[in-house]
Amino acid sequence: MRLFIPIILLLLFACAEQNTIVEKQSLANLDWISITSPTKSHLRGLDAALDGTVWASGTEGMVLRSIDSGSSWSAFPIPDCAKIDFRDIEAFDQNVAVVMSSGNGVRFYFTSDTGTTWQLTYEDTNRKVFFDGMDFNGARGMAYGDPIDGKFTMLESIDSGKTWEPYDRTSMDSSIAGEAGFAASGTGIVLGNSSIWIAASGGEQSRVYRTSASTTWNAINTPLLSSASSGIFSMSFLNDMHGIIVGGDYVDSTRATDNAAYTLDGGEHWLSPTTHPLGYRSCIAYLDDGTAISTGRSGTDISYDEGQNWESLSPKGYFSCVGIGSVLIGVGRGGKIGRIQFP
Numbered sequence: 001m002r003l004f005i006p007i008i009l010l011l012l013f014a015c016a017e018q019n020t021i022v023e024k025q026s027l028a029n030l031d032w033i034s035i036t037s038p039t040k041s042h043l044r045g046l047d048a049a050l051d052g053t054v055w056a057s058g059t060e061g062m063v064l065r066s067i068d069s070g071s072s073w074s075a076f077p078i079p080d081c082a083k084i085d086f087r088d089i090e091a092f093d094q095n096v097a098v099v100m101s102s103g104n105g106v107r108f109y110f111t112s113d114t115g116t117t118w119q120l121t122y123e124d125t126n127r128k129v130f131f132d133g134m135d136f137n138g139a140r141g142m143a144y145g146d147p148i149d150g151k152f153t154m155l156e157s158i159d160s161g162k163t164w165e166p167y168d169r170t171s172m173d174s175s176i177a178g179e180a181g182f183a184a185s186g187t188g189i190v191l192g193n194s195s196i197w198i199a200a201s202g203g204e205q206s207r208v209y210r211t212s213a214s215t216t217w218n219a220i221n222t223p224l225l226s227s228a229s230s231g232i233f234s235m236s237f238l239n240d241m242h243g244i245i246v247g248g249d250y251v252d253s254t255r256a257t258d259n260a261a262y263t264l265d266g267g268e269h270w271l272s273p274t275t276h277p278l279g280y281r282s283c284i285a286y287l288d289d290g291t292a293i294s295t296g297r298s299g300t301d302i303s304y305d306e307g308q309n310w311e312s313l314s315p316k317g318y319f320s321c322v323g324i325g326s327v328l329i330g331v332g333r334g335g336k337i338g339r340i341q342f343p
Contacts, residue, residue: 032300032316032330032338038075039064043331045089045099045186046283046320053094054324055115056331057086065115067094070329070339076115081107088133088186090141090161098134098161100143102183106131108143110161122155122164129153132181136160137191142167144189144198147175152198152209171211173219176203178228182247184282185320187234194240197267201231201247208232208245210267222270225249225258234283238290241266244307246294248280253298255279260294262307275309277301287323287342295321295330 043064045057056064056073061081064073078084078099087102095114098121101107106129108122131153134143139160145153151174154167180202181188188199198209206224211217222245224232230249237243241264248259256278261270279298286292292303294310295318302313318330318338330338 030340030342031314032318032340035070035073035337035339037064037335037337038073039335041335042085042319042333043335043337044087044184044319046322046329046331047089047091047097048322048324048329049091049093051093052324053091054322054329055089055091055097056320056337057089057099058331058335059085061086063089063097063099063115065094065097066329069324069327070337073337076111078109078118081109087131087183088143090134090136092136092160096160098136098141098157100131100134100186102131105129106143106145108161108164119162121162130180130183132183133186133188135187135189135191137193140191142189142191142196144181146180150174152181152200171215172217173209175200176205176207179203179207182231182233182282184233184250187236187283187285187320188232190235190237190243192237192240195266197235197237197243199232199235199245199247201226201233202228206231206247208235208267208270212266220267220270223258223261223272233281233296234294236284236286236292238286238292238306242306243267244284244292244294244303245270246277246281246284246296248277248296250280250282250297253280253296260307260310264306271308273303273308273310275311277310278312283318283320285321285323285328287328288325291323291342293321293323293328297332300330 041058041062043058054066090098109118131145141157156167206226229251233247281294281296300314318332321330326342328340
């Protein structure tokens with residue numbers, strides 16, 4: 001009996017290892033499948049709702065919606081917004097979504113009828129205002145923009161984006177010279193259950209601003225590059241402790257160093273991965289099983305260990321990506337839409 005138990009354990013370990021090998025072999029044959037797009041607008045905003053609906057947004061006032069996990073899409077352009085670039089969108093369900101513009105001020109629009117009609121819920125015409133992203137946790141939402149008067153601009157909603165109010169920035173650390181956000185995919189801000197994180201780059205150090213229930217904000221250094229063209233472009237959290245940031249340099253998009261980091265303690269410390277994504281990445285997303293995907297114009301990478309190691313998944317890249325169940329959806333330049341169905 002004593003000998004029998006170790007043999008069973010060895011067999012179990014062997015089966016687990018074999019299953020991992022088979023899974024990785026099956027993933028090796030995966031790649032993006034191009035999906036017919038109803039637009040040629042550049043798409044950067046992308047989000048999936050709990051009911052499986054996916055919404056996307058982009059230039060020329062364009063908004064798209066899919067009710068079949070990204071297999072087909074319909075266009076719902078917002079009237080009188082042909083010159084507006086909607087860099088972020090929040091999906092609540094197949095009827096309700098909120099969209100945010102970036103550049104030359106900011107506008108927020110709200111729909112509750114599948115995008116058939118849109119209501120302007122907030123507008124700031126100050127051309128110095130540039131918003132980078134928004135995120136919601138339930139009905140509460142936060143949006144952040146580049147610093148004004150030494151601190152990042154912040155708005156808050158408590159009614160699913162129907163109304164917005166300025167957020168009290170008193171407890172926020174002051175920004176450093178050159179610091180701002182990147183509106184590359186609208187994913188530079190995350191609202192967790194107990195914390196909020198926003199990404200900042202362009203100064204001497206790429207930093208993550210973090211606050212907990214105490215409402216005190218702290219700016220925490222990360223290992224990523226920081227310059228006018230480099231830094232943190234996206235972040236995602238699997239839970240309140242485990243998260244990943246990605247970015248790099250969009251001018252040198254094939255540079256595969258200092259372009260990602262991960263945290264195991266809620267963002268108090270950020271660690272460099274052992275192997276990095278293979279270039280500049282503008283978006284990071286999780287699948288339901290915890291697999292992490294990063295994408296950018298030079299390719300797409302995958303991590304099975306929460307960002308500690310990365311390997312190439314595809315040479316094809318997108319501006320933004322989102323996971324919905326075991327499906328990954330990407331959107332990009334000229335209305336490009338892609339989809340991967342994971343086993």
